[in-house]
Amino acid sequence: MATIGLDKLYYAKITEDESGNETYDTPVQLAKAISAELSVELAEATLYADDGAAEIVKEFKSEILALGIDDIGSTAASDLTGAVIDDNHVLISGGEDGGSPVAIGFRAKKSNGKYKYYWLYRVKFGIPATNLATKGDSITFSTPTIEGTVLTRNKADAGGRHPWKAEVTEGENSVSNETIANWYNTVYEPVITATTNEEG
Numbered sequence: 001m002a003t004i005g006l007d008k009l010y011y012a013k014i015t016e017d018e019s020g021n022e023t024y025d026t027p028v029q030l031a032k033a034i035s036a037e038l039s040v041e042l043a044e045a046t047l048y049a050d051d052g053a054a055e056i057v058k059e060f061k062s063e064i065l066a067l068g069i070d071d072i073g074s075t076a077a078s079d080l081t082g083a084v085i086d087d088n089h090v091l092i093s094g095g096e097d098g099g100s101p102v103a104i105g106f107r108a109k110k111s112n113g114k115y116k117y118y119w120l121y122r123v124k125f126g127i128p129a130t131n132l133a134t135k136g137d138s139i140t141f142s143t144p145t146i147e148g149t150v151l152t153r154n155k156a157d158a159g160g161r162h163p164w165k166a167e168v169t170e171g172e173n174s175v176s177n178e179t180i181a182n183w184y185n186t187v188y189e190p191v192i193t194a195t196t197n198e199e200g
Contacts, residue, residue: 009033009069012103012187013079014122021155022122024103024187030076033106035068038150063150063164065104065123072146080125080146099125101151103187114170117180119188121153121164157190166190 010027017023074091077083082099084092101122107115125148152162166188170180179188 006033006036006106006108008105008107008184009036009067010105010184011076011080012105014101014103016154019154022103022153027103027105027184027187028076030067030080030104031069031072033067033069035066036106036108037064037066039064063120064147065120065150066145066147067104068145080148081127093127104148105184105187107183110169114172115180116167116169117183119166119183120150121166121187122151123148124151158192159190163190 009030009032011030012027013025015023015025072080074083074085074089077091078085078099080099080102081093084094086092101124104120104123105118107117109115125146127146150164152164154162156162168175168179168183168188
């Protein structure tokens, strides 16, 4: 089903333990969302045998997230890009800046009025692009765009997988109201019942 809206753009800072496993801070609003574009890059390998393709493997490599936002505050810019807020509360960007990865959450409104919710577990952002224009005869809005690379998280879920995205559609597949209500309280943690294969 088509989506007709985008809002509730949040981010959560990440703390890593000695093994690199992530713990997420409480999510906070990043900005008002204008657009979110996701493009996935896959690692692909083909095994040829008997003069043809015998096996093809495609795995997630990374994803590029481009966010169009109304504005990015100094605190969010510092958290996402590694820029420093000085003693006078001025945001200072330097050549050495490199922000730490964060989790990104947002939702998209579907044409039936329900929402599809997302968490991207590990996003490393670059410097926001700024478009400026002089005032002319008509009003033109200039808004920032920030681009990040989405990676799989280090921490494995109960099934041993390293997720990069969680998504759920409100009202589908017996999704609980509690899951939706708590979506922005914490970064969603996969709930998977571990199974064992026993041979008899």
